[in-house]
């Protein structure tokens with residue numbers, strides 16, 4: 001098989017590190033036995049007790065997302081560097097690792113996605129569901145027309161204290177959660193209406209039609225955007241919530257945390 005090693009070997013020749021996605025213990029040990037090799041383990045938990053570990057809040061189904069997200073986290077934690085050549089090994093079909101992909105770490109492609117998932121108070125599944133919903137709304141609009149929407153996720157008690165109702169709250173006595181298909185239909189329907197959705201750390205829809213009243217002092221938002229983005233950004237400085245905002249005017253989905261814009265994605269690119 002020397003011939004195949006020559007060809008496939010290019011994938012891992014002279015890499016700076018090997019990144020193992022959720023390896024088994026014995027698989028990890030085999031890499032640790034290789035001299036002078038930097039090994040980074042990425043996964044939802046550090047099941048192998050790896051020295052260098054990057055936590056993924058979710059086991060991403062999409063392989064390129066899984067790798068992109070893992071590398072962004074690894075860059076953030078300083079365990080790899082911009083420009084590093086990496087052999088990323090993950091499972092695509094089975095339980096074990098079956099695929100190697102050579103990827104160059106690129107700090108420029110930083111999306112901020114790691115920050116909103118890994119460092120938020122809210123459950124990562126909830127953040128993901130709301131982000132997906134905003135992206136879907138951005139792609140489809142409401143009956144073909146562009147819509148805007150504002151979702152405030154996490155730290156709901158404090159957010160409620162810094163806001164007031166614009167109208168009766170249709171979620172008042174309900175116990176519904178983001179991610180349920182029926183709830184997503186409701187949220188899309190209500191997105192035509194004014195104000196913000198307030199969502200708890202665990203994903204419960206606490207309220208719709210909420211008018212946010214944070215102090216907006218010193219919050220910077222991109223030029224051309226108005227009150228929705230200002231209110232969304234500012235509430236994340238006053239509380240530990242994150243804001244996910246779909247702009248009706250430019251169609252982009254943005255996320256704010258700690259008063260800062262940390263993620264900007266074009267729904268059409270998904």
Ligand SMILES: Nc1ncnc2c1ncn2[C@@H]1O[C@H](COP(=O)(O)OP(=O)(O)OP(=O)(O)O)[C@@H](O)[C@H]1O
Pocket residue numbers: 147148149150193194195196210211212213224225226227228229230231246247248249250
């Ligand atoms: N303080 C607030 N709290 C909750 N919702 C708000 C607040 N201010 C504005 N909105 C909502 O945002 C909508 C759009 O407002 P505006 O055009 O000023 O925002 P924007 O940042 O330019 O967003 P877009 O890009 O979607 O137009 C309003 O109709 C209202 O529903």
Ligand SMILES: [Mn+2]
Pocket residue numbers: 225226227249
């Ligand atoms: Mn506007």
